Amino acid sequence: MVNPQKSIRLALLAGLAVVPLAQAGDELLDGINAYREALADGNPSELVAAEGEELWKMPRGPKNASLEQCDLGLGPGVIKGASAQLPRFFKDTGKVQDLETRLMTCMETLQGIDPQAVVKAGWLKGEKEKMAALVAYVVTASNGHKIRIDMRPPEMKKMYEMGKLAFYYRTGPMDFSCATCHGDQGKRIRMQELPDLRTQAGAASGWGSWPAYRVSNGQFWTMQHRLNDCFRQQRTAEPIYGSDATIALSVYLAATANGGKVVTPGIKR
Amino acid sequence: MKKISTLAFCLFAMPAAWAGSEDTYAEFKAMMDRSFKTTGIAAKHRMYQLDFQKACSQDKQPAKAEMARIEAEQLKTIRYPADGKYFGNWKEGEKIAVSGRGLTWTDKTPHDNGGGCYNCHQMSHHEVSYGTIGPSLLEYGKLRGNADDVVRYTWGKIYNAKAFNACSNMPRNGDAEILTEQQIKDLMAFLFDPASPVNKK
Numbered sequence: 001m002v003n004p005q006k007s008i009r010l011a012l013l014a015g016l017a018v019v020p021l022a023q024a025g026d027e028l029l030d031g032i033n034a035y036r037e038a039l040a041d042g043n044p045s046e047l048v049a050a051e052g053e054e055l056w057k058m059p060r061g062p063k064n065a066s067l068e069q070c071d072l073g074l075g076p077g078v079i080k081g082a083s084a085q086l087p088r089f090f091k092d093t094g095k096v097q098d099l100e101t102r103l104m105t106c107m108e109t110l111q112g113i114d115p116q117a118v119v120k121a122g123w124l125k126g127e128k129e130k131m132a133a134l135v136a137y138v139v140t141a142s143n144g145h146k147i148r149i150d151m152r153p154p155e156m157k158k159m160y161e162m163g164k165l166a167f168y169y170r171t172g173p174m175d176f177s178c179a180t181c182h183g184d185q186g187k188r189i190r191m192q193e194l195p196d197l198r199t200q201a202g203a204a205s206g207w208g209s210w211p212a213y214r215v216s217n218g219q220f221w222t223m224q225h226r227l228n229d230c231f232r233q234q235r236t237a238e239p240i241y242g243s244d245a246t247i248a249l250s251v252y253l254a255a256t257a258n259g260g261k262v263v264t265p266g267i268k269r
Numbered sequence: 270m271k272k273i274s275t276l277a278f279c280l281f282a283m284p285a286a287w288a289g290s291e292d293t294y295a296e297f298k299a300m301m302d303r304s305f306k307t308t309g310i311a312a313k314h315r316m317y318q319l320d321f322q323k324a325c326s327q328d329k330q331p332a333k334a335e336m337a338r339i340e341a342e343q344l345k346t347i348r349y350p351a352d353g354k355y356f357g358n359w360k361e362g363e364k365i366a367v368s369g370r371g372l373t374w375t376d377k378t379p380h381d382n383g384g385g386c387y388n389c390h391q392m393s394h395h396e397v398s399y400g401t402i403g404p405s406l407l408e409y410g411k412l413r414g415n416a417d418d419v420v421r422y423t424w425g426k427i428y429n430a431k432a433f434n435a436c437s438n439m440p441r442n443g444d445a446e447i448l449t450e451q452q453i454k455d456l457m458a459f460l461f462d463p464a465s466p467v468n469k470k
Contacts, residue, residue: 158293165297170322172315173372173379173447174440175431177326181402189388189400190369198328235372237315238308245304 045136045213045265048220052137055130061111070106072099072138079138084145084262087251089153096159098250100224101242103134119241123225128241135211135222139264147208147262149254156251159244163252166245167197172235178249181233182206192269197253204260207253212266220265223250311374325436339435346444347428355420355457362459363466365452366392372447382447384456389439392459393466402438410461411468423460427453 056067072082073090087098093105100118107113113127121128151157170177181189182197195206211222221229227246231239239246307313321339324331331339368383370376386392389403413419425432428443442448448456459465 158296161293162297162300165294165326166301168326168328169301169318170326171318172311173445175319175322175325175445176438176440179328180438183328184402187401189402190398192400232311232373232375235311235315237305237311237313238374239304240306243304244300248300 052133163248203257209266308374357454359458359465362455
């Protein structure tokens with residue numbers, strides 16, 4: 001299977017060089033924003049999504065089946081708008097699941113693929129690379145939809161509460177929590193603007209624009225990947241892929257973003 | 270790793286002002302416990318909170334008295350330089366301020382860290398890529414002078430920011446062993462030396 005991530009990377013880096021690096025702050029930000037707009041016409045995620053579509057339809061795993069009957073919450077096989085309503089509570093598993101853990105359930109039940117094969121793989125390697133492609137395909141079908149998280153099930157309410165506690169949980173050698181970097185209006189780290197994820201507007205732009213293609217390293221990142229890297233910057237221990245803490249945080253962010261617009265796959269610095 | 274001994278191992282105790290039910294909080298702690306793993310130098314025990322971290326883990330700050338209690342406790346951790354010399358080399362200090370590396374699970378050793386000061390502070394005349402989580406420190410020495418109390422306060426703030434603001438977003442660089450005494454001296458020189466780009470255009 002081709003790896004479009006690597007092939008587009010060079011072209012994009014060439015484009016980045018146009019942005020003068022040693023300019024005054026605001027100009028630099030303007031440059032990056034302009035660059036983002038330029039890219040928005042031809043989203044480099046399209047290639048990853050195309051690969052994901054192929055994977056969705058391809059018989060795979062011990063059961064040699066495709067994912068076409070996968071139920072992401074709107075019925076078997078329905079992907080249009082599905083990720084705009086995730087995470088959600090699923091009766092069949094008895095769990096609140098985000099897109100990635102739900103896809104793992106489908107891979108297991110339909111294809112016989114062991115979820116640990118995804119959990120244990122390195123980022124953008126093996127089953128995680130395939131997961132990223134599937135995610136790119138699925139979220140493209142929610143682009144432009146409204147974030148609509150069903151908060152009625154008590155399981156969702158509980159996860160929201162847990163996610164909020166996790167958001168403010170300060171720990172580790174630097175005493176950081178998510179709120180240290182995302183708990184105030186209009187802050188940045190170096191040149192990177194930080195959304196205030198406590199507010200509807202901030203969460204809508206921060207949650208609603210992921211998963212995303214990252215221009216700086218030419219990689220498509222899922223939301224689990226994004227959260228993992230924020231925990232790395234937070235200097236905590238490493239969150240286990242798909243663990244409840246990551247789902248709870250996702251519920252907190254998505255529910256706070258409710259009503260906002262999905263722009264996925266996003267394009268990031 | 271002297272800090273482990275002072276870790277609050279009360280996994281199931283709730284923060285004082287926590288309004289939810291005790292069951293929910295116990296469930297939360299259990300969730301955190303099963304959701305993280307040791308990777309490289311980032312050990313699982315990093316998920317267990319110190320008492321003050323717990324007190325500062327809400328959307329509102331703790332009550333005034335609690336803040337004062339934490340600050341008094343944190344103040345006791347500050348070690349001033351044994352040789353009485355507060356200033357090192359500002360050029361080294363600048364490198365430490367620029368570097369945001371260290372203490373993640375992709376770092377090889379816990380002993381070779383940057384200060385990451387530019388992540389949060391404007392500092393010098395020539396570095397335009399700075400964060401805004403903390404206040405601007407531009408012309409720090411020029412604006413404040415170098416009287417003993419200013420020098421001691423600044424050392425203390427870098428060593429343990431929580432001694433002056435219980436729930437400060439700024440790390441405890443000395444107390445948490447992020448930076449060495451020598452590195453803090455170099456940063457002090459960077460902030461105060463008239464020749465450093467913090468003070469000189």
